[in-house]
Amino acid sequence: xxxxxxxxxxxxxxxxxxxxxxxxxxxxxxxxxxxxxxxxxxxxxxxxxxxxxxxxxxxxxxxxxxxxxxxxxxxxxxxxxxxxxxxxxxxxxxxxxxxxxxxxxxxxxxxxxxxxxxxxxxxxxxxxxxxxxxxxxxxxxxxxxxxxxxxxxxxxxxxxxxxxxxxxxxxxxxxxxxxxxxxxxxxxxxxxxxxxxxxxxxxxxxxxxxxxxxxxxxxxxxxxxxxxxxxxxxxxxxxxxxxxxxxxxxxxxxxxxxxxxxxxxxxxxxxxxxxxxxxxxxxxxxxxxxxxxxxxxxxxxxxxxxxxxxxxxxxxxxxxxxxxxxxxxxxxxxxxxxxxxxxxxxxxx
Amino acid sequence: xxxxxxxxxxxxxxxxxxxxxxxxxxxxxxxxxxxxxxxxxxxxxxxxxxxxxxxxxxxxxxxxxxxxxxxxxxxxxxxxxxxxxxxxxxxxxxxxxxxxxxxxxxxxxxxxxxxxxxxxxxxxxxxxxxxxxxxxxxxxxx
Numbered sequence: 001x002x003x004x005x006x007x008x009x010x011x012x013x014x015x016x017x018x019x020x021x022x023x024x025x026x027x028x029x030x031x032x033x034x035x036x037x038x039x040x041x042x043x044x045x046x047x048x049x050x051x052x053x054x055x056x057x058x059x060x061x062x063x064x065x066x067x068x069x070x071x072x073x074x075x076x077x078x079x080x081x082x083x084x085x086x087x088x089x090x091x092x093x094x095x096x097x098x099x100x101x102x103x104x105x106x107x108x109x110x111x112x113x114x115x116x117x118x119x120x121x122x123x124x125x126x127x128x129x130x131x132x133x134x135x136x137x138x139x140x141x142x143x144x145x146x147x148x149x150x151x152x153x154x155x156x157x158x159x160x161x162x163x164x165x166x167x168x169x170x171x172x173x174x175x176x177x178x179x180x181x182x183x184x185x186x187x188x189x190x191x192x193x194x195x196x197x198x199x200x201x202x203x204x205x206x207x208x209x210x211x212x213x214x215x216x217x218x219x220x221x222x223x224x225x226x227x228x229x230x231x232x233x234x235x236x237x238x239x240x241x242x243x244x245x246x247x248x249x250x251x252x253x254x255x256x257x258x259x260x261x262x263x264x265x266x267x268x269x270x271x272x273x274x275x276x277x278x279x280x281x282x283x284x285x286x287x288x289x290x291x292x293x294x295x296x297x298x299x300x301x302x303x304x305x306x307x308x309x310x311x312x313x314x315x316x317x318x319x320x321x322x323x324x325x326x327x328x329x330x331x332x333x334x335x336x337x338x339x340x341x342x343x344x345x346x347x348x349x
Numbered sequence: 350x351x352x353x354x355x356x357x358x359x360x361x362x363x364x365x366x367x368x369x370x371x372x373x374x375x376x377x378x379x380x381x382x383x384x385x386x387x388x389x390x391x392x393x394x395x396x397x398x399x400x401x402x403x404x405x406x407x408x409x410x411x412x413x414x415x416x417x418x419x420x421x422x423x424x425x426x427x428x429x430x431x432x433x434x435x436x437x438x439x440x441x442x443x444x445x446x447x448x449x450x451x452x453x454x455x456x457x458x459x460x461x462x463x464x465x466x467x468x469x470x471x472x473x474x475x476x477x478x479x480x481x482x483x484x485x486x487x488x489x490x491x
Contacts, residue, residue: 110435111481128379130450165354172361179369183376196377203373207366214359221352253352276350 017083021090028056046105053098058182058202060091065175065206069213075281078292085151088171092148099141102134133184140177143170153274161276179203221250225327232319232326238343241265241325246289248280251329255280256316258327259289259300264340266300267316267327274311302337320344395461396422401490408454410475412490423462423475425454439476440464448476 032052036043067084070077107117122132147168149155156164179199187195227234235249241260248257248270255270257280268289270280277293284290288297288306298305303313312335319326320341332338350358396413400421403410411424425438436454441447451462454477478485 128376162351162354165350169354169357169361172365176365176369176372180372180376183373187377187380196373200370200373203369207362207369210358210362211366214355214362217350217355218359221355250352255352271351276354278350 013079014083014086018086018090021087025056025090025094028052028059032056046101050098050101050105053094053101054182054186057091057095057098058178060087060094061175061178062202062206064088064091065171066209069209072213072216073209075292078281081293082295089148089151092144095141095144099137102137106134128184131184133181136177136181136184140174140181143174143177147171147174156275161273165276175206220248221253221255223250225249225251229326231330232317232328235325235327237323238265238320238325239323244284246280246282248278249327251327254329254331256327256329256331257289258318258325259284260343261287261300263343264300265318265320265325265343266338266340267318268298268300268303269314269316269331271313272296273305273313279313301340302335304335395424396420403488403490405477405486405488408477410488410490412473419465421464421473423451423464425460425462427454427458427460430458434482435480437478437480438462439478441474441476442472 029052032055033048036048036051064084064087067077067080067087071081103114103118107114107121110117110121112120118134118138119132122130122134124130124132147170150159150164150167159167179202182195182199187199225233225235233249233251235258236247238260241247241258244259244261246257246259248255250256255278256267257270257278258265258267261284268279270278272279272291272293274291274294274296277291277296279289279291279298282290282292284300285297287299289300290297296305296311297309298311298313301315303315305311314331314334315336315338316331317328317338318341319328320343325341396415398414398416399411400414401410401412403412407428409426409428411422411426413422413424415421423438437450438452438454439448440451441449451464452460454460473490475488475490476485477488
């Protein structure tokens with residue numbers, strides 16, 4: 001969290017992460033160049049750059065797309081999510097090098113504008129085997145550029161998390177365009193079964209992970225809390241909530257995180273104001289609910305971020321009766337203080 | 350994520366999980382059947398049998414055959430350097446009866462295109478389309 005906008009919010013974790021990331025990028029390009037020069041001694045420098053950056057960007061995009069569902073399936077992957085934006089911007093930089101060099105190599109020697117040439121040099125738009133695949137890569141790069149430009153918290157705050165998140169889900173469109181770009185481009189030109197198998201494996205892996213994570217979320221949302229008294233729903237027994245942690249309940253299509261801390265229980269909206277992160281998967285640190293995605297913090301009783309921050313969450317009333325936690329899904333205005341339910345010794349089994 | 354985003358997410362991936370693998374497989378299945386290996390310099394080892402020599406405009410076209418493999422080569426020599434000139438090269442034969450783009454003639458003095466005889470048989474027709482002068486020429490190689 002930061003009270004003002006900074007170009008890059010460096011901290012020790014991000015420095016280590018980015019060092020590893022750019023170390024990997026340089027190592028990949030170096031090894032790719034060496035292997036290519038050994039196998040194809042006549043290959044030009046431009047061709048090596050185009051090939052190495054294309055394969056690297058495609059690999060990085062697959063890693064990026066795996067991170068989200070992996071985190072929803074297993075919390076151990078959360079540190080990767082914390083730095084995903086840096087990975088995304090780095091991937092865009094690599095993809096840009098591929099795009100720019102491709103346009104220079106294949107479209108800059110004619111007598112028409114190189115960008116216009118991407119669209120007009122091959123007009124077999126109705127043929128699958130001769131489709132102008134570079135057009136697909138061009139549009140994918142535009143989407144990635146839009147995402148990289150708006151990746152900063154300035155845009156997140158000004159566009160609102162909901163619009164920002166919807167905008168960044170365009171990465172799936174970009175992915176579909178890039179897969180088609182690769183298939184109608186290099187795989188058809190090279191006639192390689194290996195490339196075909198690799199692309200198909202990547203597509204199946206990404207799809208399977210996203211579906212598995214989405215169905216897990218759907219199962220969570222489908223749990224019905226039938227027992228109801230005076231508007232309060234029975235959620236669980238008090239012992240089911242670990243100390244300084246939460247359990248999440250979905251009531252009336254809204255997920256609510258019920259936290260147990262310091263002998264008290266409070267409930268707030270499960271949706272972090274920063275990037276809609278799942279607060280219920282976070283923990284209490286320094287007396288504050290801490291989002292597992294980017295560390296945004298809120299006080300559990302009133303849902304307010306500690307000063308000088310101004311983010312506020314909806315709060316909910318909780319009761320503890322005979323060791324059982326009851327929750328009223330009618331929320332209060334964001335930032336409203338709600339007296340926490342007290343956990344007495346006899347509430348513990 | 351909020352409920353609506355989670356729902357949209359599942360919907361998107363239900364569609365993509367069907368469309369993307371299908372698209373990959375279909376793209377592979379419609380791969381053009383004639384493998385082309387275009388060399389951008391003359392270092393490629395040339396096939397020994399010189400079957401045909403044709404001279405047209407700025408180019409000399411040698412058709413070479415391999416004694417050992419079912420392949421043929423088009424060895425195209427540019428007589429004079431022509432700046433900003435882009436020439437597209439298409440092939441047509443009685444096996445694949447339509448014009449197929451096999452490459453672009455660059456400013457290299459010699460270019461070699463290797464083609465499979467399984468997919469091209471005699472007589473072979475070449476079409477050279479000069480984009481700068483907006484001209485095209487058809488050459489038959491017997």
